[in-house]
Amino acid sequence: MNRLPVAERREQLIEAALAVASRDGIDAATVRAVAAEAGVSLGVVHYCFQDKDELLRAMAHAITSANLERSLGELPAEAEDVESVIEGVIEALWAGIRDSRGPQLLSYELTTSSLRHTELNQVAIEQYRGQWAAAEQVLDLVERSAHVSWSVPRGVIARSIVAVVDGFSLAWLVDGDSEAARNGLQGFGRYLATIAVPASVEADATASIA
Amino acid sequence: MNRLPVAERREQLIEAALAVASRDGIDAATVRAVAAEAGVSLGVVHYCFQDKDELLRAMAHAITSANLERSLGELPAEAEDVESVIEGVIEALWAGIRDSRGPQLLSYELTTSSLRHTELNQVAIEQYRGQWAAAEQVLDLVERSAHVSWSVPRGVIARSIVAVVDGFSLAWLVDGDSEAARNGLQGFGRYLATIAVPASVEADATASIA
DNA sequence: ACTTGACTTGGACAACCGACCAGGACAACC
DNA sequence: GGTTGTCCTGGTCGGTTGTCCAAGTCAAGT
Numbered sequence A, B: 001m002n003r004l005p006v007a008e009r010r011e012q013l014i015e016a017a018l019a020v021a022s023r024d025g026i027d028a029a030t031v032r033a034v035a036a037e038a039g040v041s042l043g044v045v046h047y048c049f050q051d052k053d054e055l056l057r058a059m060a061h062a063i064t065s066a067n068l069e070r071s072l073g074e075l076p077a078e079a080e081d082v083e084s085v086i087e088g089v090i091e092a093l094w095a096g097i098r099d100s101r102g103p104q105l106l107s108y109e110l111t112t113s114s115l116r117h118t119e120l121n122q123v124a125i126e127q128y129r130g131q132w133a134a135a136e137q138v139l140d141l142v143e144r145s146a147h148v149s150w151s152v153p154r155g156v157i158a159r160s161i162v163a164v165v166d167g168f169s170l171a172w173l174v175d176g177d178s179e180a181a182r183n184g185l186q187g188f189g190r191y192l193a194t195i196a197v198p199a200s201v202e203a204d205a206t207a208s209i210a
Numbered sequence C: 001a002c003t004t005g006a007c008t009t010g011g012a013c014a015a016c017c018g019a020c021c022a023g024g025a026c027a028a029c030c
Numbered sequence D: 001g002g003t004t005g006t007c008c009t010g011g012t013c014g015g016t017t018g019t020c021c022a023a024g025t026c027a028a029g030t
Helices: A006-024 A031-038 A042-048 A052-073 A082-098 A101-116 A123-146 A154-175 A178-194 A201-209 B006-024 B031-038 B042-048 B052-073 B082-098 B101-116 B123-146 B154-175 B178-194 B201-209
Strands: A148-150 A196-198 B148-150 B196-198
Touching: A006 A031, A006 A042, A006 A052, A006 A101, A031 A042, A031 A052, A052 A082, A052 A101, A052 A123, A082 A123, A082 A154, A082 A178, A101 A123, A101 A154, A101 B101, A101 B154, A123 A148, A123 A154, A123 B154, A154 A178, A154 B101, A154 B123, A154 B154, A154 B178, A178 A196, A178 B154, B006 B031, B006 B042, B006 B052, B006 B101, B031 B042, B031 B052, B052 B082, B052 B101, B052 B123, B082 B123, B082 B154, B082 B178, B101 B123, B101 B154, B123 B148, B123 B154, B154 B178, B178 B196
Parallel strands: none
Antiparallel strands: A148 A196, B148 B196
16 A cells, blocks of 8 residues: 555544544444544554554544534524524534534544543533634624624533534434424524624724724 | 343343443443443353344433433423423423433434444434424423414424424533533523514413313 | 466454343332 | 242353453655
């Protein structure tokens, strides 16, 4: 097979691990399965990673980054009233989740595994810190697009967004009812619109400058 | 050791499996670990259960039942206005979750495992069917206690309740912030109060009779 | 051309897993 | 008291896992 510098080989193995774990679950991501998926022999994995756990941690970091980029990447911001802006954002967010069932399920497997095994200690908290921060960025976007501010602390709203998205996603993973998930999330979106207040001209101008 | 009829031995093994899995995670619930926890020798497990999967399915059924009884068991219903009723119900619900971290985490492990392994096919959907039904019963209770009805289909609200509770519980499992979880759930409770409408005297009388 | 260092190979190892079995122990019944 | 059937024991088996290693391969530098 092709010879690759260790850094590139690492990336390839992370991608292979992601593919196996997304397809067949985190338990199926054995060293052998990952090596086979990447088309390399067994020893290569331990040449690139000290541990299997180091590989899993790298994989977790990769999927977390990918999820965040996917969430923040394709957000529309072409609307006037708050309701429409939020509706569009949620629509895009949900479409991203719906089209990545395997990775989504893998994220939850990683969270629970992290909470059980000390070797993956930091994985779960990093996942959620990232998601909470991303939710706050979404709030920023809505603020700027619809010229509003929030009557509830941003951190509190961000935590609620992540919680609601997690909850409806889990239910959708279980019973496959996309329509129920979409409706539930849009219902939450309409609630979000009720806690948005029109931004004062001053504050809005300041926001535009900054 | 004591000799027990197979039915009682099964119950004991299920309890042992529940203890091991709640303490150390679902992966730690090996046949050997369960046998050791129950204080019986290895063969007993396969004498009482055809498969390891049959044991896990029985364990899943047990924890699901336990969760539902815990949720529905200790619900207060001594209040007048909707807000207070909902607040009390959520307080009791959250207290139950907060005091059972291990089993709670195990429930999510069971859900994800069920979605990956065909042998546990029905576990997740049964979990959620039970929770959705329980949420509807909670809605009934609030209806009767506060003399209201709901302006949104009960099934939709029930799914939202389960989703929100799941979401905040997961976040709490990750970062341990009980206060944030409690506040988030109470915030959702105040929203629920806004979609409750006073029941007509007629409807209320009918409900009392039935 | 030859050495050096980076990368790869495929097998070996101990540990653990679920499953299985031959036989021992015990209580109930004839 | 002997028999029958239920329950328990402890070991064994094949398979899978993570980890390690001696040897091989290849490109780059001298």
